[in-house]
Amino acid sequence: MPFELIPVIEFLKQLNQEQYDAVVHKDGSAMVIAGAGSGKTRVLTYRVAYLLANGVDPFHILSLTFTNKAAREMKERVMNLVGDQQGRNVWMGTFHSVFARILRIEGHHLGYPSNYTIYDSDDSKRLIRNIIKEKDLDNKAYSPSYVAHRISMAKSNLISAEEYANNPDLLSADDSAKKPLIKDIYLTYSNRLKKADAMDFDDLLFNTYVLFRDFPKVLYKYQQKFRYVLVDEYQDTNHAQYLILNKLAALNENICVVGDDAQSIYAFRGAHIGNILNFKHDYPDFKLFKLEQNYRSTKRIVSAANKVIANNKDQIHKTVWTDNDEGNLIGYIKATSDNEEGAMVANSIFETKMNQQLPNIAFAVLYRTNAQSRSIEEALRKLNIPYRIFSGLSFYSRKEIKDLLAYIRLTINHNDEDALLRTINMPARGIGKTTMEKVVIAADAYNVSLWEVLNTPIRFHVKINSGTAAKLEAFATMIKSFAVELKKKDAFEVAQHIATSSGLLRLYREEDTPEGISRVENIEELLNAIKEFVVKGAEQNEGDMEYQGSLDEFMQDVALLTDADKDDEDKDKVSLMSIHAAKGLEFPHVFIVGLEENLFPSIQSISTRTELEEERRLFYVALTRAQEKVTLSHAESRYRWGQFTITEPSRFLEEIDEKLIDKPKRANIRLPQSRQTMPQKRPDKNFKPIEYAGAVNSAGKKEENFVPSDTAALQTGMRVEHPKFGKGKVIAVEGQGPNKKATVFFTGIGNKSLLLRFARLRILS
């Protein structure tokens, strides 16, 4: 017996009948349709524990999730159930990270080295942008994001560049969209990735599929290895993922998928709800389990969510119910502006926290778009409420981080084109645009990587003068010297060496501006993370001779990391995140902000029913994150892309039963307990944002009572104050009308050029 069976039996008692049945259904295919909050993660983790308890070797279990966070959480929970030793050996990870790992081992069958680079969407967009430029295409018709999306859709449907170029449907669609050359961009893009020994996110799936399709022996090896396959969030799988799972499970058919069609929110990137329906065709003997009891939320929340989702036509019937208390009414906040919305949300958090003595982690603010975090952040900061933003990629997509990572990538994989282009003149080394253009053209002509041309420019007939040649050689020599270090030292030492010798750190140090300082800090933070990786890895792998703590190990899936994966010592913070990022999480108190037409539902998604239904599922996901209380909020006006916009309340607000919502009232901060209810029309004059802002603030900082002046008469020499930059002196005023702007010298910050249309300035003298 691998470990004590007793605890598992004990744990099994905690399950309800359906959960229990799903957990102990050991062999054969199974689908678990799990309503929100019905304990699906629990079923998955217990199932893994149950398999282990029944003598299944941990090496034979594969468990796939969509986010690293979900994978990590599951791993922790499993380790708690069955002990670290067993738990660690189960393959648990995201589709992308697991397949990336398989491709490191097997990629040679497809002509990839094991140190291939993973391009994140930023990198691939850069590459696409370059190709568009090289082909001299109109970058209005061919916007990189559009092309990237198009290629991504093709890849997730397993359509290669060659197949794309021969597919009449796709071609005519592109023709009528007046973008007939997408096929050429796709072809070039694929070639360039291959030449750079790089894969983008979609390639990780695409190539895994090709590997399994074309190399039956390899497929057989993994079928043997993964005798039990578990999949979380099955409703979000795309076609490529579906077929890979199909192949993997074909031998043993021990596949257990868990999902909820009502929570499918990734159709926009190719997820296919139909995969749930296909399941019964592929595995006719499958067992279906439905988890309908919600353990997470109050009756009112469950009922509101059910009512909302009932408006969707496309759904699998199920009845989510709960035994929990009736609970609070759903809160409602109506603000005049986005800033006021932030202040009211922050204030409500502050009050609830004080009244009920709750920690910050009890609260989450969810929004449709990441850009909405700003006003919330500002408001929380004013009230000294600590918060953490879980926004996609912000840390890893910072320029300085990308730069350092690019040096490391280039050191590991010299063929990495994006890394080379990014680093070669950063800091400036006198290798400019002209030279690199010649190199790119030569690389293209001889079908080799940029690195090869760089090393022996003469061989590829690049016409450059000796000075430039020397510069290129110096750069190549430097990268080669880094590569030598790589073999000798641990990850931290090499990374630090690279940061210093490349001149990157010096460059930012010399900047001596607040931005420069924060860049240096970010680089140091990355170096710390690498250090931690070395230390932690060494501890965990004690006695494991395989583990070197080397930099390539660190880099292996750094491209797959997001901000949410950084650890944070101080955990007690309010969470700010997009609804997409909140999937799978729960919080006692949830604020859903920006419930306005054209924002949520998004303006891009209101034209078709299916898109609108996806937005509604998103709203459903948001509502069902809450355990105790949901508060909905919207603002009557909002700045969007620098424009002041008047907004309409979201249609979703009307889809909730009025009886469940706290009477629409203006949250008067001065009279927080007031029964006063406000009309739903215009706010009365007492509720100017400024007055309000003054009332909420507690700390007595400058920003609180900030009243911007009319800057029409602003003149050179005037002393002004800015809420963020502090006091300063106007150096110059230029431009006319809406483009009028001022250059202001702020003490301790330096010159800032501000558009008066936007800048909030107070004239002091």
Add this chain to the structure above:
DNA sequence: TCCGATCTATTTTTT
């Protein structure tokens, strides 16, 4: 090639 000034796209969601 470098530097500063000017223009522009960005905002949907993520691995």
Add this chain to the structure above:
DNA sequence: ATAGATCGGA
């Protein structure tokens, strides 16, 4: 509002 790309002059 802002970062990044682009342009033009030195």
